[in-house]
Amino acid sequence: MEISASDRELIDVMRQHIAAKAELESLKEQLEAARQVAGEAIGIFYDPRQNAAHAADLQRAHRLRGEMASLMQRAEAWGRATPA
Numbered sequence: 001m002e003i004s005a006s007d008r009e010l011i012d013v014m015r016q017h018i019a020a021k022a023e024l025e026s027l028k029e030q031l032e033a034a035r036q037v038a039g040e041a042i043g044i045f046y047d048p049r050q051n052a053a054h055a056a057d058l059q060r061a062h063r064l065r066g067e068m069a070s071l072m073q074r075a076e077a078w079g080r081a082t083p084a
Helices: 005-038 052-081
Strands: none
């Protein structure tokens, strides 16, 4: 069975989505562990304006969420465009 270029593109998009999701989950675990150690309130710790020490990681988590949403939109568009 031959895989079409369109199917390969979908597979690539889903691989990227899975990689971004794994990175985000790891980052979330690290951030939550740091929050607990610091004893900070959730609202303060997860606000990059109030938490300069972790601002870069918080912004990275936000970018990963956006990337995942974009990748999922691409996969959904592929699904709508592909005949059943």
